[in-house]
Amino acid sequence: MSSSEQLFAINPAFNDSTFIDCFKDWYSKHATEPFIKDGCCLLKLPFSCASFENFLQPDLSIVSQPYKSAEDLVNKVESEARLLPFEPRCNDMFTFKQSVDIVNLLKDEQHVEYKSSILVKLRSFLLSDVLPWLEKLTGAPLERDRIDFTSSIYGTHDVLLCHDDELDNRRIAFIWYLVPKDWDASVEGGCLELFSCQPEEQIHVPPIGEKPTTPVNPWKITASIPPRRNMFAFFEPSSYSFHQVSETLGSRDRLSLHGWFHGPPLPRPSERCHPTSVPLVSPIHVEEELVYRWINPFYLDMRQQTKIRRRFLKSSEIQLVNFLKLEEWGRACNALSSVTEPVWSTCGPFNRKHFDVLSEMSKYATQTDAVPEPLRELYRLFRSEAMLVILSDLTGIRLHPSALASDTKVEDIKPPATKHARLEPDGDCVPNAHSTSSHTVSDPEMAALNDPQFRRWRTGYYTLLADSDVVDTAWRLECVLHLGGYGQPNAQNTTESSLGDRVTNWQQSWGGQLVYIARDEKSELLSVLPVDNSLTLVYTGPGTASFVKYINHAARPCPLKDCSDGPENCLSAFDLSVVYHEPLSEGRSDDESNAADNTESSGDEDIVDSELEAENDDL
Known part of the structure; x- marks a missing residue:
């Protein structure tokens, strides 16, 4: 017995x-x-x-x-x-x-x-x-x-x-x-x-x-x-x-x-397909006025761009605070709060991701009744060739053939005679009404991008890693514009935490961080805490992937700028996510990186840090 x-x-x-x-x-x-x-x-x-x-x-x-x-x-x-x-x-x-x-x-x-x-x-x-x-x-x-x-x-x-x-x-x-x-x-x-x-x-x-x-x-x-x-x-x-x-x-x-x-293994399905992958699209041409109206002039100044670029080349990541002009940022937040529920759709499946998205923004780009004008403008801006040039000048990644030329101005950026988009096997090119062409194969010297997504984050939302994410062999610039709900370190608008304390910014214990990991590494490479009206840029490549950490029930999103403090506005945080894929003809070599590192001084890095902090203080 x-x-x-x-x-x-x-x-x-x-x-x-x-x-x-x-x-x-x-x-x-x-x-x-x-x-x-x-x-x-x-x-x-x-x-x-x-x-x-x-x-x-x-x-x-x-x-x-x-x-x-x-x-x-x-x-x-x-x-x-x-x-x-x-x-x-x-x-x-x-x-x-x-x-x-x-x-x-x-x-x-x-x-x-x-x-x-x-x-x-x-x-x-x-x-x-x-x-x-x-x-x-x-x-x-x-x-x-x-x-x-x-x-x-x-x-x-x-x-x-x-x-x-x-x-x-x-x-x-x-x-x-x-x-x-x-x-x-x-x-x-x-x-x-x-x-x-x-x-x-x-x-x-x-x-x-x-x-x-x-x-x-x-x-x-x-x-x-x-x-x-x-x-x-x-x-x-x-x-x-x-x-x-x-x-x-x-x-x-x-x-x-x-x-x-x-016991004996059961039959397994073949590799699961990803039914909600974001399609690759062509960049579009936008009017000069749109760029200058939305983007903080601090980030269009060539002297500041040089300092930011040097810092980015050393760390491959940066968070640019107050990226949008405050008035336009307020318009965007107000627009997000006014979007009706049927326009949002749940993005899944649950074993990959769970959040809400304004789907098919390219379709809404010309429909004034579905998505407010400020969101359509932001969508066009982040899909534009002008943004490719600006991001190139901020990061040193050549996303556009006109980038990094000393005499290049936003108004000088012209769409090429033909524009094409590299497609994933299950992707679709969705030409924008403002594009001058509907070709489906991209200029080899110009970055392709995933269709920009407005995402809504609430308690219980997250993204997960998949094996295919980590084995991605492409070099890419991942871009997230944190629009609202996260707060700012020195902001006046506050919200209550689960303990009743008044807080002005997103708490790390709530989750919601943007986390980067490398294959076969146990520790995180990078964890980014979102801040309202900040642009997070991360240059990443083979063997590296990112996810958004599960947002737990302690989370109390901050009220959106220029919006009422009603209960609906305190339930969500919002961002705009875009991935820019480095042109096949490009690729940052070690020699280029070392040359950039050798030209920068610690003094310049300190200056850009202090100036970015000053941008955050000028709320």
Whole structure:
């Protein structure tokens, strides 16, 4: 008789042969209704996921059983779990603390007592009793002696975002919850949320073992399982099993023990397509007056451009404060607050991104009834050849053949006789009404760009990294104009934090930072905290990618400039995102970078720092 048998037993209500037969029959059916019986709930949509309340019980058939109730047994497991060494884990997808795998306690020669701990016995019980029980319920063949088993603690604002758990030969994912008995998920969060990958008009039970013939992406949360003490939940990872742990909102933490049983791998879909990639478009020609009306003259001054360029060439990144003239910035903020809800669309899928966007801005560029004029003007400005020249002069990246010429003026920039756009395989060129040409292949000496996007950010919004992001081989200038909701260090408009304090700028603890990482690097390369009316420029290349950190429920966006302080204006932050792709004929060589570094002086860098700070003070 094993030591695990002396402590644990599956709740008899779930280990009865009649229950097992009923569950197995329902599990294998294509029925869409849930199976509910004796504290068990088997959801069939959006994919099969089962939960069992009061799951673990003490084995009272053993005379020497030290725990006479399930409550005593669960309390003992929790007390030992909280003594485990936990390490903080944080990346684009999650923030929480996690322990080592429990199997490592068996190998710890310095702590012999671990080998007889209740957690080690629980691991043995999972292999000896729970594994064969799961095989009976699901029919899934499982490896008899292999299990991943660890513990996680989700503190305030911790979260695990949308993913599918498909990796190697994971066959069953399981979670055993150790939250307080009075945990209220409506207030404290921490739910297991399940995503649907199917259109509402085509709902069916996803086949676990079949390879999808169409792209599978998560678009909507359709089920939510609140954690309960001593509740066991499981599902089979598959092409459809997208799920997340919702943000923990209260002051109490969410403790669980969880892991995977292993078996023969299931068929996997081919590389998932990215259904909402931003198309490449051609730059357009704009009138001179538009440039001078919108952009702060500080950034059009050649002397200042030289100083900024020298600093940028050394660091490959910069944040230019007060980039727009204050009056025009106010017009833009007012316009953003007036955009009606139907014009905004949700950008996904959830395993890649979640925010709102003014989609198809090129279509709205000539429609005065949909998007206000200031936003159409900004869109045209950041898509223009004039902006390519200005950004070239600010960064030293040659995005336009007329850039970096001492006698070049904005009004001298003329559109070439023909303009073309390099296209991604799934991209479309969307010519603007102000463009002089509708060709689809770009001038090799001129940068192509992703269609500029106005984005709206709210609590729960984020972007995630994908493998394809990091292996991108293109050199590019990523440009984000932070328009409103973030505040400014010395601004007069304030908003209340979750603690009731008055703040004037975006807090790092809220998330929302623009983060850059490199392939195979654990630490961040760069983290940019947004500031209202600032332009963030980052030159990045192969093996580097960026994401926007999850915005948690503590976030309190600042009121937009020149807008009312109504509740709707305090819910969101806004930016304009553009990526300029360096022309194929260009590329900054090491020799060019070194030459630029050798010509600059520390004095110039100090001067540009102080002058940028002065720009921020002149609000």
